[in-house]
Structures are given as C-alpha cells and as structure tokens.
Amino acid sequence: MAIEAAKIVIKMFPDETAIGVWEFARKLQGGADQRRLVGLGSITEPDSGQEIRRTSLFRIADGIKAFPGRASSLYDSILAGFRDVSKDYDPLMSNSLLLLTAGEDDGRGVSRAELVKALRAEWDPERPVQIIVVAFGxxxxxNALNEIVSVTNGQLYVAEQPGQIIDVFLSALARRLCHPTCPGSAG
Structure with missing residues (x-):
C-alpha cells in the first residue's frame, strides 16, 4: 500500500517540483549509510541519461524494499539530508526534506540531542528548510520525531495501519506545498 500511495503522490507533484531521492540503512553499499538514488533537480528533467526524474521516481517506487533486521542511523540521515537540501536552497521553492521511515534510530550515530542542537544552529529563517517525516508502523x-521536526517548523505524520497510508501521504504533500512558516501540529 505504501508503494501505491507513493505513486499517487508522485503523479500529484506539479511540474515545477524539484526533487531528489536518497535511501538510508546501515552499510548499504561500500559501507555507506546513505545513498543518492536521484539527484536534486526538476521533476521534468533527467538526473542523468534520458530518464526524467518523475519516471525515475516511479521506477524506484516499484523497487522499494524494506531492510528487515538492518538498523539505520535515522538521526545521521536526517542531518545529512537537511544539510543537502539547505546547501541547494532555492528561494523560489518550498524547500523540504521529506523522510519516509519506520521512525527509530539505532543509537550508533549522532544522538537526538546533538541532532536537535545542530538543527537549531543551522536552521536559517531567511532560508527555511522544513523537515517532514512520514513514519510507518x-x-x-x-516524541523524538516531533521534537526534531518542530525545530524547522516541519511536521510528523504517522501511519500505524495500512489503510492510513494514502491519507498520510496526501497530508504530507499538502504540507510540502505550505509556506515553511505555517504552523505545525502534532502528528
């Protein structure tokens, strides 16, 4: 259901959308914990080669798989993603890091307190980047995820049951279209 919901959301992204996709889990490839699948750029243009990003997103969605039993440094991934989006900040766009996760950190990387401290130090109200987390299960x-997203005026969405997934994705998409300073609410 999550894959089908993701495809619905991909169809809904306007052509003006700039998007990139990373995956994260411990020791994905060559010991790295994060791997870029699609570089940040226009959804209607190719990242490399001939395939436009929107087509790449559908292909990636079809190949999504969970890594059961494999830990992930969620907090390291959030910080790396936030820094990547902040580095490529576009004042004409709603700049967001959208993270899909089971919502637990493995405790082997940056701590929650260190992440929150770094986000507070690096979040720039003149160049705001929202963190939006969609957690499954x-x-x-x-508590941890709400604390993290609140630093950036972001939002947490949780789908505990499969039937909630499409509603959660649509809410997250609507939030992405909102101005970075719109008020948050507990997810």
Missing part, C-alpha cells in the same frame, strides 16, 4: 518514536 507502531514503532515510531513520536
């Missing part, structure tokens, strides 16, 4: 650490 009942294991998401809501």
């Amino acid at each position: 009942t294991g998401a650490d809501r």
Whole structure:
C-alpha cells in the first residue's frame, strides 16, 4: 500500500517540483549509510541519461524494499539530508526534506540531542528548510520525531495501519506545498 500511495503522490507533484531521492540503512553499499538514488533537480528533467526524474521516481517506487533486521542511523540521515537540501536552497521553492521511515534510530550515530542542537544552529529563517517525516508502523518514536521536526517548523505524520497510508501521504504533500512558516501540529 505504501508503494501505491507513493505513486499517487508522485503523479500529484506539479511540474515545477524539484526533487531528489536518497535511501538510508546501515552499510548499504561500500559501507555507506546513505545513498543518492536521484539527484536534486526538476521533476521534468533527467538526473542523468534520458530518464526524467518523475519516471525515475516511479521506477524506484516499484523497487522499494524494506531492510528487515538492518538498523539505520535515522538521526545521521536526517542531518545529512537537511544539510543537502539547505546547501541547494532555492528561494523560489518550498524547500523540504521529506523522510519516509519506520521512525527509530539505532543509537550508533549522532544522538537526538546533538541532532536537535545542530538543527537549531543551522536552521536559517531567511532560508527555511522544513523537515517532514512520514513514519510507518507502531514503532515510531513520536516524541523524538516531533521534537526534531518542530525545530524547522516541519511536521510528523504517522501511519500505524495500512489503510492510513494514502491519507498520510496526501497530508504530507499538502504540507510540502505550505509556506515553511505555517504552523505545525502534532502528528
């Protein structure tokens, strides 16, 4: 259901959307914990080769798989993604980091306190980047994730049941279209 919901959302992104996709889990490839799948850029243009990003997103969605039993440094990934989006900030866009996750950090990287401290130091109200987290399942650490997204005026969405996934994706998409300073609410 999550893959089908993601495809619905991909269809809804306006042509003006700039997007990139990364995956994260411990030791994905060559020991790296994060891997870029599609570089940040226009959804209607190719990242490389002939395939436009929107087509790449559909192909990636079809190939999404969970990594059962494999830990991930969620907090390291959030910080790396936030820094990447901040580096490529576009004042004409709603700049957001949208993270899809089970919502638990493995405790082997940056701590939650260190992440929050770094986000507070680096978040720039003149160049705001929102962190939007979509967590799947009942294991998401809501308190931690709410603290993290609140630093950037972002939002947490949790889909505990498969039937909630499409509603959560649509809410997250609507939030992405909102101005970075719109008020948040607990997810």
